[in-house]
Amino acid sequence: MGPxxxxxxxxxxSHHAQSIRARGNRPDGDMWSALADNFRDDPRRTKDxxxxxxxxxxxxxxxxxxxxxxxxxxxxxxxxxxxxVTVVDPSPSMLKALExxxxxxxxxxxxxxxxxxxxxxxxxxDVAFCANVVYGVTDIEPFLRKLDGVARELVAIVVYMEAxxxxxxxxxxxxxxxxxxxxxxxxxxxxxxxxxGIYPNVSMMPPTPPRRVPTMEVALAFARHMLHVDxxxxxxxxxxxxxxxxxxxxxxxxxxxxxxxxxxxxxxxxTAP
Numbered sequence: 592m593g594p595x596x597x598x599x600x601x602x603x604x605s606h607h608a609q610s611i612r613a614r615g616n617r618p619d620g621d622m623w624s625a626l627a628d629n630f631r632d633d634p635r636r637t638k639d640x641x642x643x644x645x646x647x648x649x650x651x652x653x654x655x656x657x658x659x660x661x662x663x664x665x666x667x668x669x670x671x672x673x674x675x676v677t678v679v680d681p682s683p684s685m686l687k688a689l690e691x692x693x694x695x696x697x698x699x700x701x702x703x704x705x706x707x708x709x710x711x712x713x714x715x716x717d718v719a720f721c722a723n724v725v726y727g728v729t730d731i732e733p734f735l736r737k738l739d740g741v742a743r744e745l746v747a748i749v750v751y752m753e754a755x756x757x758x759x760x761x762x763x764x765x766x767x768x769x770x771x772x773x774x775x776x777x778x779x780x781x782x783x784x785x786x787x788g789i790y791p792n793v794s795m796m797p798p799t800p801p802r803r804v805p806t807m808e809v810a811l812a813f814a815r816h817m818l819h820v821d822x823x824x825x826x827x828x829x830x831x832x833x834x835x836x837x838x839x840x841x842x843x844x845x846x847x848x849x850x851x852x853x854x855x856x857x858x859x860x861x862t863a864p
Contacts, residue, residue: 602774602775603726606774634667634671634696641722641854645747652673653744654676654716655669659679659723661682666678670701673700676700676702716741726756750857752853752854756817762837767826792858799851799854802846810834811834
């Protein structure tokens with residue numbers, strides 16, 4: 592393991608240790624169960640910069656593996672542009688949302704592998720894609736080597752300048768009265784790849800508005816799960832007070848009121864274009 596990968600591991604482990612202390616004996620279930628439908632998107636949308644960039648790499652004969660593909664936000668546009676997409680994801684609620692979206696869009700060239708990437712056994716694909724997954728991966732080098740090894744032609748990773756869960760850090764501080772240890776993101780990923788002998792392209796995308804949840808009740812339920820807070824507790828009182836201060840509530844839904852970090856697409860070719 593190189594020094595950048597070691598630093599990545601230490602940061603992830605520190606984040607996870609802080610979470611474990613806060614969680615105590617609470618079960619750690621499918622954290623996406625209340626929010627999976629919010630990660631669905633129109634497979635035929637035309638104004639998504641990441642979709643527009645990545646689909647130009649595909650042909651009607653391209654196969655894609657989408658690691659952590661969830662509800663199909665990118666997998667379904669890939670399926671429309673390519674030959675076949677395999678989604679690897681361990682979340683039952685996310686995969687249910689994927690199936691619902693595929694059925695509603697009459698997309699049939701998508702299959703699923705219902706395990707984590709580390710446990711998946713998959714065939715080679717032309718393109719390996721992974722969006723917003725790497726942040727919490729402790730052993731990042733084996734994860735990336737497996738991703739690189741399954742691609743014939745190209746690897747692409749979508750990763751934000753700051754890990755998306757860092758948007759909850761102000762709530763964490765208010766609830767637990769300590770600074771949150773954030774997960775690593777794009778600035779930490781590049782040195783890991785360089786240490787592996789991979790020198791990728793980085794295509795920065797414009798910041799995207801944070802995804803909204805439908806109601807404050809849904810937002811608080813998700814925050815309680817992510818912050819390990821029992822409803823009605825003293826910490827829950829601090830959470831509700833902080834949410835009232837920090838949340839932006841509109842008819843379109845609820846999100847935290849803060850600037851969104853920009854995403855980047857980190858990509859490299861396995862063969863000459």
